[in-house]
Amino acid sequence: xxxxxxxxxxxxxxxxxxxxxxxxxxxxxxxxxxxxxxxxxxxxxxxxxxxxxxxxxxxxxxxxxxxxxxxxxxxxxxxxxxxxxxxxxxxxxxxxxxxxxxxxxxxxxxxxxxxxxxxxxxxxxxxxxxxxxxxxxxxxxxxxxxxxxxxxxxxxxxxxxxxxxxxxxxxxxxxxxxxxxxxxxxxxxxxxxxxxxxxxxxxxxxxxxxxxxxxxxxxxxxxxxxxxxxxxxxxxxxxxxxxxxxxxxxxxxxxxxxxxxxxxxxxxxxxxxxxxxxxxxxxxxxxxxxxxxxxxx
Numbered sequence: 001x002x003x004x005x006x007x008x009x010x011x012x013x014x015x016x017x018x019x020x021x022x023x024x025x026x027x028x029x030x031x032x033x034x035x036x037x038x039x040x041x042x043x044x045x046x047x048x049x050x051x052x053x054x055x056x057x058x059x060x061x062x063x064x065x066x067x068x069x070x071x072x073x074x075x076x077x078x079x080x081x082x083x084x085x086x087x088x089x090x091x092x093x094x095x096x097x098x099x100x101x102x103x104x105x106x107x108x109x110x111x112x113x114x115x116x117x118x119x120x121x122x123x124x125x126x127x128x129x130x131x132x133x134x135x136x137x138x139x140x141x142x143x144x145x146x147x148x149x150x151x152x153x154x155x156x157x158x159x160x161x162x163x164x165x166x167x168x169x170x171x172x173x174x175x176x177x178x179x180x181x182x183x184x185x186x187x188x189x190x191x192x193x194x195x196x197x198x199x200x201x202x203x204x205x206x207x208x209x210x211x212x213x214x215x216x217x218x219x220x221x222x223x224x225x226x227x228x229x230x231x232x233x234x235x236x237x238x239x240x241x242x243x244x245x246x247x248x249x250x251x252x253x254x255x256x257x258x259x260x261x262x263x264x265x266x267x268x269x270x271x272x273x274x275x276x277x278x279x280x281x282x283x284x285x286x287x288x289x290x291x292x293x294x295x296x297x
Contacts, residue, residue, distance in 0.1 A: 001036065001037045001070040001072070001096055001097060001127075002037075002097075002127070002129070002156050002157040002186040002188065002204065002205055003036060003186060003204045003205050003226075004035075004036030004037070004204075004205060004206075004222055004226065005035045005036050005037075005205070005206055005208060005211050005215070005218055005219050005222040006035070006036060006037040006038070006039050006072060006188065006205055006206065006207045006208065006211075007030050007033075007035040007037070007038055007039065007208055007211035007212045007215050007218065008038075008039040008040070008042045008043075008044045008045060008207065008208060008209055008211070008212040009023070009026040009027065009030065009038070009040065009044070009045065009212035009213065010023075010026060010044055010045065010046070010212065010213070010257060010258055010261055010267065010271065011023060011040070011041065011045040011046045011047075011050065011058055012026070012258075012261065012266075012267035012268070012271040013046075013270075013271055013272065013273055014267075014268045014271070016273070016274065017054075018050070018054050018057060018058060019267065019268060019271065020057075020061060022261075022266065022267045022268065022271070023058070023061060023062075024061060024065050025266060026212065026213070026261075026266060026267075027061070027062060027065045027066060028065065029213075029215060030066075030069065030211075030212070030215050031065070031066060031067050031069055033215035033216055033219055034069075034219070035069060035211060035215050035218075035219065036069075036070075036205070037069065037070045037071070037072055037096070037097075037205075038062060038066050038069050038070070038071050038072070039071075039072040039073075039074070039099060039207060039212075040058055040059065040062045040071060040072070040073055040074065041055055041058055041059065041073055041074030041075075041099075042074045042099060042131070042207075043133060043136050043252075043254065044209050044212055044253065044254055044257065045058070045074060046254075046272070046273050047074045047076060048076075048103070048136075049273035049276075050273070052082070052085065052086070052089070055086060055089065056089040056093065059071075059073045059089060059090050059093035059095060060093045060094075062093075063093050063094040063095065070096035070097065071094070071095050071096055071097075072095065072096065072097045072098065072099050072129060073090035073093065073095040073097075073098050073099065074086075074098070074099045074100075074101075074131070075087045075090055075098045075099065075100055075120075076099070076100055076101040076102075076103045076131065077103060078103055078104060078105060080116060080119055080120075083100065083116070083120055084119070084120065084123060087120060087123060087124060088123075090126075091124070091125060091126055095126060096126060096127075097126050097127040097128065097129060097156065097157075098124065098126060098127075098128050098129070099128070099129045099131050099159070100116075100117065100120060100128055100129070100130065100131055101131035101132075101133055101136070101137050102116055102137055102139045103136075103137055104137065104139065107138070107139070108139050110142065110145050113139065113141075113145065113149075114145065114148055114149060117130065117149045117152055117155070118152055121152045121153050121154045121155060122153070124153075124154045126154070127154050127155075127156035127157070128154045128155055128156065129156065129157040129158070129159055129188070129207075130146065130149055130150075130155060130157070130158045130159065131159050132146070132158060132159055132160050132161060133159070133161065133190070134161060135161070135252065136252075143176055143177050143180050144180065146158055146177060146180060146181060147177075147180030147181055150180070150181035150182055150185045151182070155185055156184065156185060156186065157185060157186040157187070157188050157205065158177070158181065158185060158186070158187055158188065159188045159189075159190050159207045160177065160187060160188065160189060160190065160198075160203075161190060161191050162189065162190065162191025162193065162194030162195075162197075162198065163189060163194050163197050163198045163201055163203070164194075164197070165194065165197050167197070167200065167201065170197045170198065170200070170201035171201045171202060173201070174187060174198070174201045174202040174203060175202070178202065186204040186205055187202070187203050187204060187205075188203055188204065188205035188206065188207045189203040189205075189206055189207070190206075190207040190208075190209075192208060192209050192210050192218075192240075192243075192244060192247065192253060193237075193241075193244035193247065193248070195208065195218075195221065195222075195237065196221055196224075196225055196230075196233040196234050196236070196237035197234075199221075199222060199225030199226060199233060200225050200230040200233060200234070204226075206218065206221070206222050208222075209247075209253040209254075209257055210240070210243065210253070210257065212257070213257050213260060213261060213266070214296050217236065217240065217296070220236055221233050221236045221237055224236060239294070240294065242290050242293075242294070243256070243290065243294065246287065246290070250279070254272070254276070255272070255276070255277070255278055255279060256279065256287065258271050258272050258276075258278045259278040259279040259284055259287055260287060260291060260296070262278055263284070263287065263288050263291065264291065264297065
């Protein structure tokens with residue numbers, strides 16, 4: 001579960017409600033591609049925009065339709081009380097693990113973040129993945145804080161932001177963190193453009209956005225890297241450079257993958273929670289052409 005490809009699908013909406021039919025369709029693609037884990041209610045899964053009942057239902061659907069694929073369920077919320085409730089709901093739904101980011105409106109201190117993970121892990125019966133995503137939480141973990149949190153019960157993986165693209169710098173970054181955490185805690189890379197670099201540098205898992213929509217290409221990159229074919233992993237990733245550039249241009253991957261899902265009939269339009277919106281006009285046309293050029297279906 002905490003190695004290989006963990007694919008994070010959209011939670012598509014329709015008329016401001018979770019589109020269960022479209023969501024099940026996305027899950028089916030991941031199961032058929034034999035991803036190592038399915039991650040729901042992460043940033044791509046729009047967890048911050050959904051009610052408790054919607055999140056509970058998404059977790060239930062994911063577990064029901066994942067077959068034997070482990071499901072990692074996001075439980076992040078602004079208030080610790082709500083995090084604990086989300087954790088209960090995820091475990092009741094049958095989640096194999098949970099994912100937690102230090103979400104906050106007010107800036108958090110390192111001690112507050114440690115106390116968050118300490119309180120949550122004390123209540124869990126399943127593993128937890130630490131979600132380090134400063135682009136959305138605006139909190140930056142130190143490696144030392146990761147090391148403290150990794151000693152807590154049930155911590156089994158750390159999802160870090162993208163690593164440097166320079167191979168030696170990437171190895172040094174992963175090794176610095178590895179030296180501070182137990183062997184049973186895996187290091188996973190996020191930031192799809194850097195995934196091949198992270199896996200080549202020693203990360204054990206790719207927490208992937210594009211894998212949630214196009215699992216085959218993400219699986220190919222992951223397999224190449226973990227089987228020690230680093231140049232092949234980089235070659236496959238470089239083929240997707242126009243997609244990575246689109247992610248960067250639009251501030252994140254969410255709007256791009258949501259638009260791709262709409263273009264290819266995998267979700268109705270609009271599928272994002274308002275006020276978020278997908279690409280439109282010439283940008284949408286350019287993405288449609290890019291998907292054709294890349295052979296992504």
